[in-house]
Structures are given as C-alpha cells and as structure tokens.
Amino acid sequence: MNASRPSTSSPGPSSAPSPARPRGVFVAALTPLTSTGDPDLEATAAHYRWLLDQGCDGIVCLGTTGEANSFTLDERLALLDHLGASGLAGRLIVGTGCCAIGDTVRLTRKALEIGAPGVLVLPPFYYKGVPDDGLFAAYAETIERVGDARLRLYIYHFPKMTGLDIGLPLIERLIAAYPDTVVGLKNSSGDWDNIRAMIDAFPGFDVFAGSEEFLLPTLRLGGPGCMSATLNVLAPQAVELAANWQSPEAEATQERLSALRRAISAAAAPIPAMKAMLARHTGRSTWRAVRPPLCPLDPAQEERLSHSLAALGFDLPAAA
C-alpha cells in the first residue's frame, strides 16, 4: 500500500530496529505517583530504564496503563519534558489521543519536540455512534495541524474503553491519505481474528497486538510485535519469546507467558495489581497509588495475588 514501507520477509524483532519503524516488545508502562498524588517524574524514568534494561524494545508512555487520561495536559507535558531530558525519548511511543483535538495536537507536538519516534492516538472517545467520516476527520485534523513530516502515528484501537469501532475501511482511508504518517496500529481488542484481519489487510502497516498472549502468532504472520500492559512485570519472558520465536520451544514459552498474564488478570484489575507488585518489589509504598476512578488493591487482594504468582514460581528481576 506504501512502496516506501514494504512488508519485510523477516519481520521478527531480531531485524535491526529503526527509529522510524519500532518493532518487538513494547511495555505500556505504568506511571508511579508521589505521596501527594502527582506523577513521580524521577520514579517514572527509573521504571522505564528498569524495563529497557530487561531487554524490551521500547516503552508506550502515557497510554491506558499509564493513566494518561487521569492527568491534566500540563501534567502530561511536564512528564514528557522530563523524559526528554532523561535521554529516554528515543525509546518512546507516546500516547497523545484526547477528546479535544487541540489537546492531542499539543501532546503530539511535544512528543516530536523531545524526539519520540512515534505517537499512539486514541480517537476522540466521548461520543459514541459517530460515523467513520467523523473519526477520519479527527485523525486528519490532528495530522494537518501538527504539520510535521517526522510524525509517525499509530492508531490506538481499544473498543472496550472507547466504545468505538475502528474498522478496516477507516484504516484504509487513513493509510491512503497519509501513507508516510499513519504507519501502524495498536490493537487492544483482545480478539485475535480482528488482529489477524488487520495484519492481513495492510502489508507494511505495523499492527501491534495489544497483549503478549498474541505475540507469537503476530510475529508468525509478519506483524511487528506487541504493546502490552502486563509487560510491566513480564518483560523478560516476552523478550525471551521475541528473541526465540522461530525456535521449537516458542510455543511452550508463549504458553508460560500467557499463563502468567492470566494469573495477574484473574487476581485483580491489572493496573493496581501491577502497582502493588512493584511496591513490594521496590519497597516504595507510593507505587500502590492510582488516580480515581481506579482503586488500589486492598491488602487481602494483594496477598492473594502474591500467593498465586508465587505458586507459579514467578519473581521480578532485581531493581536496577
């Protein structure tokens, strides 16, 4: 569909990474808070470095898992400035999609200014039942107003949260209108048939699975990898799978990874659950904090989660 971005014959994460085409294992990262409930800038950068040290290919910053929409625009801009100053920007895909296009434009420009190689953009998610023309117009206005040839935009498809469907015809229109800009999509539908249909329909368009449960099948189909929340605590296992996806052990590695993900998801809501795990691991109790409308785990939930992961022989890598 775009001759300058052909589908490669060896699309696994072992291909040389390029800033223009992120591939592999991306962690949709948590945002730790301070004791006063503000984004903890230093702890966020430290968490990203710890994840990168585990071998993951990059970080999705300020997405659903990062509680982006619970932060004001100014809080998000300040966090991006800090990450830029920390030398981390080159490894970030930045969530920038808001209900108001003006806010999406501000955040997208900031992501470019600090040097992030891509942005992940939710459709405006307040109104439901809007026509494809309206969603197309929202993305088009964002791209035109940002007006920067460096922009690499990933569509963020998360129907459970947005209540909106992003179907193949809309994706096709966006790729046709902005072939050098609309380069991929994060598919958080949880529906493998939907992920596969998108990978099949658009060769050269990078459809990331929104869960590591689909990492192996995505790589086998020529997809770029995954962007997932639970990788905040499961990055080493996913990195191992991505490095050895063509080996005979790949299916068993995928199965073990999926079992750990399911254990976390079954115990409690994933964002507070992973924050509780990181509080125990780092000894920093502020890691437990979330912004409303999310709720922290209560001590009994946290204990149950800890036991169920211990029963699976699970442990987190040492802090950097």
Added chain:
Amino acid sequence: MNASRPSTSSPGPSSAPSPARPRGVFVAALTPLTSTGDPDLEATAAHYRWLLDQGCDGIVCLGTTGEANSFTLDERLALLDHLGASGLAGRLIVGTGCCAIGDTVRLTRKALEIGAPGVLVLPPFYYKGVPDDGLFAAYAETIERVGDARLRLYIYHFPKMTGLDIGLPLIERLIAAYPDTVVGLKNSSGDWDNIRAMIDAFPGFDVFAGSEEFLLPTLRLGGPGCMSATLNVLAPQAVELAANWQSPEAEATQERLSALRRAISAAAAPIPAMKAMLARHTGRSTWRAVRPPLCPLDPAQEERLSHSLAALGFDLPAAA
C-alpha cells in the same frame, strides 16, 4: 435524607425559583463555532439569551450537546469568563466533568467564580468496569479540592456515552457524604424506569429527566423538570407543558412535544441536525459547524429534516 432539602408538596416549575434549587425546563445548549472552528463567544451568549427569552428556566452550558469534551480546558474557561461577563451566569448549570480530576476542579472553580448556581459532573469516563469506590473517590476528590460551600453538584448519568453505570448505592453514598453539595442528577439513560427509581429513592434530591419526553411524568412524581438537548429548538413547547402540567391538556401537549423530538432524532444525529436548523433560521452558515468526531449534515439530510419538520407544522421562534 437531608432535612434541609425536603421534597416539596408542590414541586412543579411554577414554584418560585431559587438559585440554590434550579427547577423546570433547562436547555442543554449547543455551542456555535466561528468560521475558524473556535467557540463563538458572542453567538453562544446570543443563543442562550434567545432560549431564555422563550421562557426556559436555565441553560446547561458545556454539556454533551455543547460539545464540551471537544474543547480544550482553556477554550472552556474562556467561554465561561465570557458568559460571566455577559451577565448570564446566574442561569447556568455548567458541565465540568472531565477524565482528569484536576481539569474538573479547574472548571468547577471557574463556574463558582462567575456565579453559576450549579455544575453538572460526568464521572471520569475513559476507564470502564471501574468499581463504585473509584467513582465515589472521583466525586469526593473533586468536591474536597474545590472546597467551596457554595458548590451545588449535579451528577451526570449518561451511560451510553460514559459506558459507566451510576446506581442507587453510589448516589446514596454521595448524598450521605455531601448532603449540602450533591443536590441532584441529570438522568440521560433514556430509561423511564431508571429515572423513576431515582426520584422515588431520594426525596429532596433533584433528579432531572435528560429528555423532554419524560417531562410530564417527572413533574407528576415530584421531580424538578428536564435538561435536554432537543430543547435548543423545542423550548417553547416544553415551557408551555411545564407551565400547564396540571391541566387536562397536559398529556396532549406532552405527546406533541415528544413527536417533534422524535422527528428530529429520526432524521439525523441531533447535534448537527439542530445546528443546521439554527443555520437556516438565523442565516448564519457557521452554525452548521461541529467539531470532529461529529459531522455536519450533508445537504440532502438537511433537506429531509426540513421537510419532515415542515410536515409537522413546526417553526422556530423569531430571533431576538
């Protein structure tokens, strides 16, 4: 539940209105845009005056119909400043609910600063499946951070847009915790049984129907009135019904009002449809503009809408 706000025995809109307890017919008002897509401050104030001149009791400003979530925080604050300077604030219930509580707090403080008698507050609407504890915490944090005894907060229940249920136990907790602050709710569920259950459960708590289709039954149950989008073009008919709800003609008046509402809703998406009607009525073509993800009507849709309303003998009141 709160002795200082008892249910009155004559709760219709003919009771003397009080700034502390808005009652009657409230228009969830449209926000006209300029030719460059900005909120048209002068035209918005003029539209509100035109509606108030038709006898409605007040305006819901910056709600769903007002495309609030498609505007940045700064755009909303500037509009509120303008409305305050225009002398309209005393007639406004201001929509202030955002995904980030910090934004909700800023807008709510501004609404109080200009002298609006109430605010209408969506729950943080990005995350779905959140527990009642999280929604309670979001409202509680908003109220505590605003920290102003003048605050009169209406919960905004619009499950189709938010994907969140606000059930009776959550409302009961909020009233119990903040009896002088959490004084009512706008119920846009479209479900009469749900509206009736709320009116019945909480005497003295002002449950407004989110549609004029339920105006008569709401008044008969002792409810305060309605807050509705389609009243941008149907205010006189609703005002007439509210003034004569105890008359023998009330049912027929309700039926005619409901038929007009259904004709508009059936023809096209209501926000662009009403904007098109006002463009024709005022001769200002900029009235047609909406922000993405909404789409303006195409000329054929506009023509069909115009014909179907003409067939019902419908006409708008003259411009002020």
